[in-house]
Amino acid sequence: xxxxxxxxxxxxxxxxxxxxxxxxxxxxxxxxxxxxxxxxxxxxxxxxxxxxxxxxxxxxxxxxxxxxxxxxxxxxxxxxxxxxxxxxxxxxxxxxxxxxxxxxxxxxxxxxxxxxxxxxxxxxxxxxxxxxxxxxxxxxxxxxxxxx
Amino acid sequence: xxxxxxxxxxxxxxxxxxxxxxxxxxxxxxxxxxxxxxxxxxxxxxxxxxxxxxxxxxxxxxxxxxxxxxxxxxxxxxxxxxxxxxxxxxxxxxxxxxxxxxxxxxxxxxxxxxxxxxxxxxxxxxxxxxxxxxxxxxxxxxxxxxxxxxxxxxxxxxxxxxxxxxxxxxx
Numbered sequence: 373x374x375x376x377x378x379x380x381x382x383x384x385x386x387x388x389x390x391x392x393x394x395x396x397x398x399x400x401x402x403x404x405x406x407x408x409x410x411x412x413x414x415x416x417x418x419x420x421x422x423x424x425x426x427x428x429x430x431x432x433x434x435x436x437x438x439x440x441x442x443x444x445x446x447x448x449x450x451x452x453x454x455x456x457x458x459x460x461x462x463x464x465x466x467x468x469x470x471x472x473x474x475x476x477x478x479x480x481x482x483x484x485x486x487x488x489x490x491x492x493x494x495x496x497x498x499x500x501x502x503x504x505x506x507x508x509x510x511x512x513x514x515x516x517x518x519x520x
Numbered sequence: 521x522x523x524x525x526x527x528x529x530x531x532x533x534x535x536x537x538x539x540x541x542x543x544x545x546x547x548x549x550x551x552x553x554x555x556x557x558x559x560x561x562x563x564x565x566x567x568x569x570x571x572x573x574x575x576x577x578x579x580x581x582x583x584x585x586x587x588x589x590x591x592x593x594x595x596x597x598x599x600x601x602x603x604x605x606x607x608x609x610x611x612x613x614x615x616x617x618x619x620x621x622x623x624x625x626x627x628x629x630x631x632x633x634x635x636x637x638x639x640x641x642x643x644x645x646x647x648x649x650x651x652x653x654x655x656x657x658x659x660x661x662x663x664x665x666x667x668x669x670x671x672x673x674x675x676x677x678x679x680x681x682x683x684x685x686x687x688x689x690x691x
Contacts, residue, residue, distance in 0.1 A: 411614070412614040412615075414533055414534070414612070414621070414622035414624070414646070415531065415532070415533025415534075415622075416526075416528055416531040416533040416534070416612075416624070417528070417601070417612040417614075417622075417624060419601075419614050436580070436582075436601055438528075438603065438610075440525035440526050440527075440531075441526075443524065443525040444525040446603075448577070448579075448580040448603075450574065450575040450580075450582055458577050460577070460579070460580065
């Protein structure tokens, strides 16, 4: 299952990209992000873990990102959220002719079955929830970048 | 003006690189598959003692590879992370050899005809200056930087030759 959400941020592409790229800033931008630990970063490849607050309790995910400033951040999680088998994604950044930056966030995921510990909902229904989280996060980044 | 995303071999994050090419005597699908399919490496590659795959979703992979020592010492285990899309395999080592701060690279596959593929391997790296100069001291044979580059280029050539031989015996 793949979902996408987009937003326009009234800021230059470099500044917009930098906010998404700098994981150390995430806890100040996203209220549900409790902790971030970057265990490797060479300027292109990055290994990280992140703990987020969820209704069922705190969840820690871990994985890798490929950082391609200022156009693209690619993500995959070797330890996705507990209900998921897989989670990967992409943020794409594009300069708009009239100024500002368009950000499109895409996520690909598959859920565990109920027997494996997955949710008792279809992927389509789960995608609705995930899309809401994605949209909320994009709006929080927009606020953070535009008030800089 | 840059208008497209960089890849690992065009990223400004790395100060050093080397490129080596070879022609594999198989089509591009088989050449890519051979490099992609970690489950066959223990069987095909004699210097590999063990592959432990911790993650593989068909595109992204994380694994431990234990190889025989080049000097009859203890076997060495390296952790690798790869992103694989047909035609391109990017890789890096989150825990690189002691003489490097960072190490990664990319395999690229270009069809020449149905039974020939040009395979390019590019390594990129940043030196750990102190450790590199201890392990590869500058002398009349070259600078530390040159010796590291020759070592990694040598590994590239051996790897290309090994796969060329393996795939040649299949065809």
